[in-house]
Amino acid sequence: MTKDLIVPVAEGLYCPPGNFHIDPWRPAALAVITHGHSDHARWGSGAYLCHEDCAPILRRRLGDVRIETLRYGESRDIGEVRLSLHPAGHVIGSAQVRIEHRGEVWVASGDYKLETDGVSAPFEPVPCDVFITESTFGLPIYRWRPQAEVMADINSWWAENARAGRASVMQAYGLGKAQRLLKHLDANIGPIVCHGAIEPLNQIHRDLGIALPPTFNVGALDKPGLSRCFALAPPHAVQSGWIRRFGDHSDAFASGWMRLRGNRRRRGVDQGFALSDHADWPGLLQAIAATGAERILVTHGSGEALSRYLREKGYDARPMATEYGDEEGEAEPNVDADTDGA
Amino acid sequence: MKTFATLYRRIDAATSTQHKRQALIDYLRLAVGDPEQYASAAWTVYFLAGGKPRQMISTKLLRQLALEATDLPEWLLDECYHSVGDLAETLALLLPPPTRVEDAPLDLWMNERLLPLRERDDAERLAALRGWLDAMPSDDRLPFFKLVTGEMRIGVSKLQMTQAIAQATELDAKLVAQRMMGYTQANRAPQAQDFVALVAPAEAGEDGRPLRGQPYPFFLAHPLQAPLSAFPELLGPVDDWLVEWKFDGIRAQFIHRAGEWWLWSRGEELVSDSFPELAALVDFLPDDIVLDGELIVVAPRSDARSAVDDLSDLRPFSELQQRLGRKVLTPKMLRDRPVALIAYDLLEKDGHDLREKPQRERRVLLEEVVSRAHSCAMQVGADLPLRLSPALTQPDWESFARQREEARARGAEGMMLKAMNAPYGVGRQKSGANLWWKWKLDPMSVDAVLIYAARGHGRRSGVYSDYTFGVWSGPPEQTDRTLLPFAKAYSGLSDEEMRKVDATIRRTTIENFGPVRSVRPTMVFELGFEGIGASNRHKSGIAVRFPRMLRWRQDKPVEDADTIEALRALLPGGGA
Numbered sequence: 062m063t064k065d066l067i068v069p070v071a072e073g074l075y076c077p078p079g080n081f082h083i084d085p086w087r088p089a090a091l092a093v094i095t096h097g098h099s100d101h102a103r104w105g106s107g108a109y110l111c112h113e114d115c116a117p118i119l120r121r122r123l124g125d126v127r128i129e130t131l132r133y134g135e136s137r138d139i140g141e142v143r144l145s146l147h148p149a150g151h152v153i154g155s156a157q158v159r160i161e162h163r164g165e166v167w168v169a170s171g172d173y174k175l176e177t178d179g180v181s182a183p184f185e186p187v188p189c190d191v192f193i194t195e196s197t198f199g200l201p202i203y204r205w206r207p208q209a210e211v212m213a214d215i216n217s218w219w220a221e222n223a224r225a226g227r228a229s230v231m232q233a234y235g236l237g238k239a240q241r242l243l244k245h246l247d248a249n250i251g252p253i254v255c256h257g258a259i260e261p262l263n264q265i266h267r268d269l270g271i272a273l274p275p276t277f278n279v280g281a282l283d284k285p286g287l288s289r290c291f292a293l294a295p296p297h298a299v300q301s302g303w304i305r306r307f308g309d310h311s312d313a314f315a316s317g318w319m320r321l322r323g324n325r326r327r328r329g330v331d332q333g334f335a336l337s338d339h340a341d342w343p344g345l346l347q348a349i350a351a352t353g354a355e356r357i358l359v360t361h362g363s364g365e366a367l368s369r370y371l372r373e374k375g376y377d378a379r380p381m382a383t384e385y386g387d388e389e390g391e392a393e394p395n396v397d398a399d400t401d402g403a
Numbered sequence: 404m405k406t407f408a409t410l411y412r413r414i415d416a417a418t419s420t421q422h423k424r425q426a427l428i429d430y431l432r433l434a435v436g437d438p439e440q441y442a443s444a445a446w447t448v449y450f451l452a453g454g455k456p457r458q459m460i461s462t463k464l465l466r467q468l469a470l471e472a473t474d475l476p477e478w479l480l481d482e483c484y485h486s487v488g489d490l491a492e493t494l495a496l497l498l499p500p501p502t503r504v505e506d507a508p509l510d511l512w513m514n515e516r517l518l519p520l521r522e523r524d525d526a527e528r529l530a531a532l533r534g535w536l537d538a539m540p541s542d543d544r545l546p547f548f549k550l551v552t553g554e555m556r557i558g559v560s561k562l563q564m565t566q567a568i569a570q571a572t573e574l575d576a577k578l579v580a581q582r583m584m585g586y587t588q589a590n591r592a593p594q595a596q597d598f599v600a601l602v603a604p605a606e607a608g609e610d611g612r613p614l615r616g617q618p619y620p621f622f623l624a625h626p627l628q629a630p631l632s633a634f635p636e637l638l639g640p641v642d643d644w645l646v647e648w649k650f651d652g653i654r655a656q657f658i659h660r661a662g663e664w665w666l667w668s669r670g671e672e673l674v675s676d677s678f679p680e681l682a683a684l685v686d687f688l689p690d691d692i693v694l695d696g697e698l699i700v701v702a703p704r705s706d707a708r709s710a711v712d713d714l715s716d717l718r719p720f721s722e723l724q725q726r727l728g729r730k731v732l733t734p735k736m737l738r739d740r741p742v743a744l745i746a747y748d749l750l751e752k753d754g755h756d757l758r759e760k761p762q763r764e765r766r767v768l769l770e771e772v773v774s775r776a777h778s779c780a781m782q783v784g785a786d787l788p789l790r791l792s793p794a795l796t797q798p799d800w801e802s803f804a805r806q807r808e809e810a811r812a813r814g815a816e817g818m819m820l821k822a823m824n825a826p827y828g829v830g831r832q833k834s835g836a837n838l839w840w841k842w843k844l845d846p847m848s849v850d851a852v853l854i855y856a857a858r859g860h861g862r863r864s865g866v867y868s869d870y871t872f873g874v875w876s877g878p879p880e881q882t883d884r885t886l887l888p889f890a891k892a893y894s895g896l897s898d899e900e901m902r903k904v905d906a907t908i909r910r911t912t913i914e915n916f917g918p919v920r921s922v923r924p925t926m927v928f929e930l931g932f933e934g935i936g937a938s939n940r941h942k943s944g945i946a947v948r949f950p951r952m953l954r955w956r957q958d959k960p961v962e963d964a965d966t967i968e969a970l971r972a973l974l975p976g977g978g979a
Contacts (some may be wrong), residue, residue, distance in 0.1 A: 201475055202483045202496040322415070322492055322545070323864030327898075331418055366482045373476060 066142070066160050066167040067358075069191060069382055074169060074193070074195050078162050079142040082106075083169050093144070095171025096155035097122060097236055100377040110137075112146050115154030128378055130158065133182060150184030151265060151338050152237030160188050168352060169193040174337065175344040176208055179244045180271055181237070186351035191310045193358045193381065194349055197339040198317050199367035205317070205341045212245040218313065223251050223289035228310040230298045232330065235259040237338050238315060239293050240259060240266050248274035251289035252282055256298050317341075349376075404543050406430075406440070407447055407509045411546035414451075414557055423559065423565055427451070431571035433862050435602050441595035448598065448658045452564040454587035455553040459517045462552070464525055464658060465494060467608035468532055473497050485918045488864025491548030498536060498544065510595075517551060518592065532614065533620055546582035556860075561587065561671075562830055572602045576828050580620040580748075587669055601696045616665035616673070618656045619693065619750050619758065623831040624819060624839035634800040640838075643823050645762055646795045648815035650745055651720045651934070652699035653727075657693050657744055659685055660754075677726065678742055680788050687776040687787055693751035694744065695827075696792065698812075700724060701743045704786055711777040712793040714745075717814035720948065721936050746773050747819075750827060758827040765827065766794065803925075810844055816933060817843035846931035846949075847973050849874060849965040850956055851924045854886050856908045857919045859893065867920070868901055869893040872930055872950075874943065875966040886924060887967055889943035890932065895952030904955070924961045929954040945970050 067074050073085030082089035088105030095101055095111075097118030103110075104123050111119060113130040120128065131137060133156070136145035141163075146156035151172040158169045168189040187267040205211075215231075222229040233239050239259045246253060255263060255276040263273055282290060287307055294303065299312065312330045317337025319325055325333035340348060345367065347359055357369045357378040364380030371378035434444035443784055469480055475497070475510050487493045507516075516535070520528050539547060549555050557744050565583050569576040582601050586593065629637050636646060654669035666675040675681070678698065688694075700723045702716035722740050726732070749769040757765055773791045780787035797803045797819070803818065817852040818841075825837035851872035859868030870893065873886030896904065904926065911923040931953040938946030945967075 176824060200483050200486055201473065201479065201485060204495065204496075320496070321864065322489055323488055323866075325416075327863075327866075331416065366479060370476070370479060 064317050066165065066191070067169060067398055074381075076140075076142060076160060078282065079140040079144065079160065081110075081139060083158055084171065091139075093158055094119065095158060095169070096215060097150050098172070101171065105134055110144075112154040112156045114269050115156070117268065118154065118262070121261060121265065132172075132297055143287070148182035148185050149186045150175065150178065150181055151267065153181045153240070153271070155181055157177075157185075157187055159189065165190050166201065167191045167193070168354075170195055170348070172197070172339055173348065174340050175348060176205070178208065178241045179268065179339070180240050184348070186348060188353050189227045190354055191352035191356045192312065192352045193360060194345060194367075195339065195361055196345060196359045196364050196367040197361060198337065198341055199345060199359070199364065201342045203320055203337075203341045204343060205320075205335060205337060208245070208336070212242075214241070215313075215315070215336075216245075216247045216250065218311070218332055219246070219291050222311045226288045228290050228307040230292045230294065230299070230304065230307060230310050230312045232294055232299055232312065232314040232328075233316070235295045236262050238336070239263070241338070242293065243273045243276065244271070244314060246274060246291060251291060252277055254279050254282065254287075254290050254292040256292070256294035256297065256303060258295050259293055279303065332373050340378050373403060404509060404512055404547060405506045406443065407450075407550075408543035408546040410447065410451075410558065412542070414559060420563070424563060424570075427559070427564065427567035427569045431567060431602075434598075435572060436593075437918070440508075441598045443508040445593035445595055445598035446513050447511045448564060448568070448601065449587055449591070449593045450555055451557070451559045452549060452561045452583065452587050453555070453559075453829070454591070454593075455555075455589060456513075457521070457589060458519070458553060459520045460528060462490060462531075464528055465490065465548070465552070468529060468536075469494050469497055471529075472499060472533070472536075479637070481917065487866060488858055488860045489554070491552045491554060492864075495541070496546035498541075500541055501537055501539055503538050504540055508943050568601060572604075574602070574605060577620075578605055580829050581617075584618050584620060585667070585673065588672055588789050595645070595720060601776075615660060616658060616663065618658060618665070618671070619666040619756075619827075620656060620829045621656065621669055621695070622748075622828045622839060624841040625831065627820065627840040627842040631800060632805050638800070638820065641797060641803065645766060645821040645823055645929055646797070647747055647792045647819045647821070648714070648795070648810065648813060648818045649819045649843060650697040650792070651675060651698055651715070651814060651816045652697040652723055652745070655696060655698045655744065656750070657681065657684065657694040657696070657746075659688050659690060662690065667930050677732070679732070680737060680741055680817055681744060683785065683787060684744070684789055687779045687789075688772065691751065691754035692759060692772065694746045694772075695748035695750055696743055696744045696746040700726070700740045701788075703738060703741050703885075711774055711789075712791045714790065714793065714813060719814060719936060720934060723750070741788065743788040743790050745790045745792050748827060761824045761826065762821050763823045787956065807842065807844065817841060846933055846953070847935060847947075848929050848931045848953055849969055849973075850927050850959060850963070851890070851930045852886055852924045852961050852964045853904075853908075853922065853928060854888060855919055855921055863901075866901060867905045870904075870928075870952075872928065873924075874966060874970055878968075879962055880968060884966075887941075887943035889941045889945050889967075889970065890930060890947050891931060891949040892928075892950040895931075896925075896955065900955055927956040927959040927961055927964050928952045929956055935970070937974070943967055943970065945974070 067076050071231040072082055074083040079091055081091040083093045084095055084101040085092050085106060086103055089384050090107045092106035093103050093110045094115060102122060103121055108127040110129045113132055116128050116130050128285055130312060131144055136143050143161045145159045147158045147159055149155040149171050151174060156189055157171060158165045161347050164323050168187045168188040168191060172195050173184050175184050181215045196358050219229045233242055235258050240263060253274055253276050260276060267273055292307060313332035314328050314330045315334045315336045317335055317339055319333030320335040334403060355377055357371050357376050358381040359378060368378040410426060410430045414423050417423040417426060434440045451612060469729060483497060484490060484493045565580050566576055567577045600876050656667045658665040665673060667682055668674045700718040726736060726740055726865060728867040746769060749772060752768060770791060773789060774791060807818050820840040820842055821960055822837050823931050828837060851874050853870050854873045855871035857869040859866055871888050872890050873888045876885050877884040907926060908920060908922050911925055913921045913923055930949040930950055932947035934948035937944060940946060940966055
């Protein structure tokens with residue numbers, strides 16, 4: 062057997078023949094970044110390589126760092142390997158990393174989902190020999206309803222609140238989930254307020270040509286406006302004074318974790334909408350099958366369960382330790398789920 | 404099922420008691436106005452007020468159903484269950500979507516489908532379930548499985564249900580409480596007329612007095628936690644209070660009407676059959692009488708005793724437990740562990756409801772009734788299983804506090820304080836001067852080490868919230884000492900603390916055994932408990948009652964946790 066093209070080392074996933082890291086959790090010389098969430102794009106590396114739509118997010122998050130970009134499908138030779146990026150459908154600019162070395166092909170998925178969300182480029186299966194997959198929701202209890210249905214529920218929740226004269230406050234991760242919601246909200250129901258931590262990310266999307274409905278700062282609305290608005294905030298903001306501006310309101314949380322009743326109860330919100338930017342169980346299985354790979358390495362989430370299931374189906378599968386969420390510790394939302402845009 | 408499922412979801416999603424109550428009231432108002440719904444409403448009230456029919460479908464069968472329908476390996480079903488923490492929800496999440504949709508009201512589900520399943524074999528049950536589930540909307544499945552597994556856990560109490568009915572019907576809450584007595588008994592199948600009887604307008608002269616074998620709602624006590632120094636201001640002089648021991652048995656109401664007798668537990672279950680020796684009371688008590696008191700195991704004897712308030716022979720609660728939940732009571736059990744009713748209140752005499760009379764008057768009447776029964780029994784040489792709870796007297800609260808220290812030695816948990824001028828209330832009254840107070844001893848406690856953890860259920864599903872604790876087998880100088888498990892506890896921590904403990908457990912895991920993890924000993928907790936006894940269930944040889952976490956001793960290194968000797972010293976008799 063030839064040597065592995067990607068191995069876990071202290072800094073993160075490392076490609077020896079290319080001498081670079083993928084989403085390193087400690088500083089590296091060259092960091093190939095799959096997407097802009099904070100547990101994948103960390104500070105301190107010498108240079109960054111990512112999709113061109115991911116670059117403005119990295120700049121905002123990491124400041125003035127050296128960034129090179131690729132378009133989807135465009136390839137670059139690094140060391141002894143040929144590298145290219147392919148749409149992962151997770152958030153804007155998210156990419157699977159394809160690495161080819163002497164005829165062998167490895168793909169590291171980063172985070173991905175199969176459903177087209179209207180904001181990020183749709184997931185494309187990439188044939189390969191070895192597939193490194195995420196498994197944030199790697200149990201069969203996780204099955205998403207179609208986005209159109211969930212968004213219809215969210216819009217009718219908003220409409221009902223608006224009729225009753227109270228604001229609808231939605232907690233959601235600021236990069237990806239927020240813009241996906243915005244894209245599909247029915248702006249005819251009322252005005253949309255975005256928390257200060259989310260608005261700059263909206264602007265990045267608009268600059269990249271994604272049409273989003275108009276959004277307001279909370280201070281820009283009068284009382285009648287606030288009483289029928291839809292307000293988007295990152296989960297940490299709901300404990301702040303910001304939330305008090307809305308007076309009597311209904312609150313909700315949009316995340317794949319909301320599929321479970323215990324999580325909804327713990328969140329203590331009126332409504333939990335199971336809307337995720339990660340693949341569900343059928344999605345993971347479908348994506349894995351579509352690569353044609355026989356060897357599967359499973360990172361964060363329910364790695365053990367998914368690998369065992371795949372092994373029983375005849376794959377050569379095993380978990381791969383990463384720090385994108387230490388096994389179920391981060392996968393279970395008592396540790397805040399908002400680090401990975403779940 | 405759809406109406407019930409919709410109500411279930413609305414209650415389940417409610418984040419405040421107010422929203423919950425409103426959901427109930429809205430439902431009840433519609434049901435009361437629509438005779439077609441009475442039969443299903445009878446079941447809805449039954450389930451939400453805590454009724455649990457005997458199991459209709461076994462857990463094993465439900466698992467089999469899930470494995471067939473999903474084609475998953477069994478270990479993966481377990482993995483899902485451990486992650487969700489609730490079988491009903493796991494099933495609801497895993498089953499494939501329905502291929503068609505039909506709806507049937509709850510009473511039809513119960514009376515014609517689910518209850519008859521008990522008479523079928525497993526293959527027939529599976530086939531029936533498969534067909535029904537294939538026609539059930541995904542949203543209705545969680546309430547459905549909750550119902551068949553008998554684990555509603557939706558946070559509605561019988562009291563809330565009573566108040567909601569009262570509010571929806573504009574009836575007096577006391578009257579509704581009376582009508583609700585016994586409604587949720589296990590083997591009942593409530594019918595439309597039962598619902599009608601709950602919500603019907605009050606009849607002339609209907610003052611909430613129960614008929615035949617029906618009990619009165621129990622009056623419940625509040626914990627008294629004020630410091631002794633605050634007693635004079637809070638309670639006034641000791642003469643205003645009836646002070647009694649707080650017994651560690653089962654609260655029960657003994658009813659003797661028209662020559663028959665009934666015994667009801669505080670959980671509103673009819674338990675006459677479990678305590679047949681109380682039939683002897685009928686021969687010595689007058690007709691049309693209702694006693695409130697405590698059932699407790701006493702030392703067996705055959706001759707009559709001299710004093711009606713003799714408490715020298717009370718046995719611990721663990722002996723009473725051995726009599727509960729038995730299908731067959733052997734003569735040996737009845738002989739070795741006889742019970743007595745320690746009476747402490749008289750609710751009805753000569754068919755008259757005495758509850759509005761002050762405690763002082765009820766006490767006098769109670770003493771008369773019990774003493775007369777006792778002396779009649781004496782004359783024929785019978786040991787009547789009836790005692791009088793002694794009224795304790797002391798000159799001041801300090802003296803009562805000193806006497807309270809003897810409680811454990813007498814098999815009591817503390818004292819009860821009842822206002823002499825107060826009527827007998829309904830349920831746990833919110834406030835006012837007429838409360839019953841339970842003034843319990845501080846729990847016994849040791850500092851113990853967390854050694855195993857399991858994930859919780861319901862609101863705590865997925866979180867490591869159920870812990871096993873151990874104490875050291877020997878003193879620190881003993882180098883090969885180990886931690887001996889002796890108690891499990893899951894309550895007493897704030898959500899915040901539990902999050903931290905959960906994170907520590909994940910960091911310090913040694914091994915996984917299914918849903919349980921062993922952890923490196925790093926955390927010490929002050930563990931409180933109400934009783935202690937020898938046991939062969941735990942390696943330590945000791946079992947404790949009502950263990951809970953009093954405090955997380957983050958200041959204490961594990962080496963300083965208590966030893967088995969400290970526990971043994973708490974055993975009755977000092978563990979000699």
